[in-house]
Amino acid sequence: MTPSLTTDGPVRLRGERAAIIWGTIATVLVVVSTIGVFLVAPEDADQGIIQRIFYFHVAIAIASLVAYGVACVAGILYLRTRDRRWDDACEASIRIGLLFSVLVVITGSIWAKASWGTWWVWTDPRLVTYLIVVLIYVAYFVLRSSAEDDRKMRYSAIYAIAGFASVPLSFYSVRVAESFVHPVVFTGGGANMPTSMLTWFIMAQAAMVALFIALLEVDLLGRRSERALHMLTIRLERG
Amino acid sequence: MRRRQLIALVRKDLRLELRTRETIVAMVLFAIVMMVILQFGFGTRDDDLTRFVGGLMWVTLAFTAVLGVGRSYVAEREQRVLDGLLVAPVPRMVMLAAKAIAILIYMVAVEVVVIPLVGIFFVQGPYWGAIGWIAITALLADICIALAGTLFSGLALFTRARDLILPVLFLPALVPVVIAAAGATHAVAGGPHDMSEWRGYCLFLLGYAILFALVSIATYDAVFDD
């Protein structure tokens, strides 16, 4: 894992190959699904061009949930092993998941503007839920910044687990409230989609999950190389 | 053995609270001030706020809960006895349960004062008939608050700026509780009773409590495991 000082060739770090492979897969999938969604998929009769944002909106939303799930599992593994690499994976996943969640809120808001003429609709469960989810996971970083070392990693892991438990609760609470107060304006959409739409939806979903994995690999690679560099510096200083 | 430890821990917290009366008195005063502010914030001094009673009540109680939960390890921290607890053979789960019960008792004590006041301040419609249903809702919501609050106050205990960290961690997790508790209160207090709606929200609160209990039991060992 630690690069040797005596190698002549370029130093290889564990995970470099995985990052390259996943980066390539993600790039291809994102390009293909973008072309497919915007040029190939049939246009929705009612909503027109703006409906195409839906593919990515939902795909990013689900990918961010995947990210939080990965973070939760990494948190559990950290508590079991106390291996800081799980803490790395946990933080990196939440960072990417949070980025995705913010994108969900933004794309959702654009959609709300196009569909209902207003940037924010409190009656749309998806938008409201994701706002709560963003708040939950921003707090993760606030917590991280206020503790050190061992404690920081431990608390973060616990919070990643508790946070992931809050996600379904937020989803469900918003929907329970919706179902009583208003008819849900827009339901998930999978059930009555034409097949070609469904194909591109799955494509977009695969692209977003691959993007998450690629970003995660790159992030972890960055941490590993930083650590390796740090160790090298120490060794060189000691002579 | 465990039960004896649990009783000792809860009794100790209540004894300290009875001696100083710091937490509950502060919580009640805070809740009353909060309701006055909400009233003026809405700017509708003469209007019938019955429709909003669920929201007003649970916004007030949520912030009051943050205040109370923030005090939950204050005796151990300020009086520097936490190590004394941690070297004793107390399962961390018993510590968790004891703190949750203490928070639950504080919340109930506050609600005994606050809920009638909510009625007097904000409700013009039918209200007193629903008091029993509201009490059940409040009890369920309090269990949720106590469980989540104990976990998050444990996390905030050793952080820098812990008084700021706790609301940041605790309030987002409390949003579902506020939504459901406000909805359930609204269902029975704001006009004609809708029992199926009330039941739906209460089941949700029950689910929340169970889920957070499981998460807390699974992780609480690690909170104090330095």
Next chain:
Amino acid sequence: MDGVDLDLAPGERLALAGPNGAGKSTLLRILATLIRPQAGTLTVLGTDVAAGARQARGGLGYLAHDPLVYPDLTARQNLEFFGDLYGIPDRDARIDDLLDHVGLRGRAEDTVRTFSRGMAQRLALARMLLHRPRLLLLDEPHASLDQRGALLLDDQLRAARSDGRAAVIVTHEVERVAPLCDRLVVLGAGRVVLDEPIAGIDPAVVRRRYEAVTP
């Protein structure tokens, strides 16, 4: 902390010395199960702490700088509370005995807030002895105990030898505790730099080792 490997026999009383920052208190907190060692194992009274911390804790008596009692409770309430945590069967009789022993019977119903530091620490001594621990962990006990408390503690340590109770005493004044101990360990920068029986130890050697690790 690095490569610290210590074995303590029943009835053995170990003085743990070393300059500030050598890791004495940290080692004591690890032994008290308050800090989890990052590597290595800790077995207390025959129990692996990683597996059964609770069982190990039941046999530990820990005396810290702080008395670890609630100032807003009375002396008796504090002891009742800790007695329940440790599950002592003869709680009330035991508490009366100990209050007599540490000379606080007359102040049992007063809150600890009204006590002097020496009295509070004597109460801490009672709290530590409450559950008849088999391993005593003392963090510079003589620095915070008053005269009377110190004499009581000295009696306890003398009796420990014959009762088969072990003790670890973190100290700055080796001469003060030497007559009560069997063995001296000096820590420097997280390592053991001296580990010898106290009987017949040469003070000059101790001083030299001590100075060698003092930054």
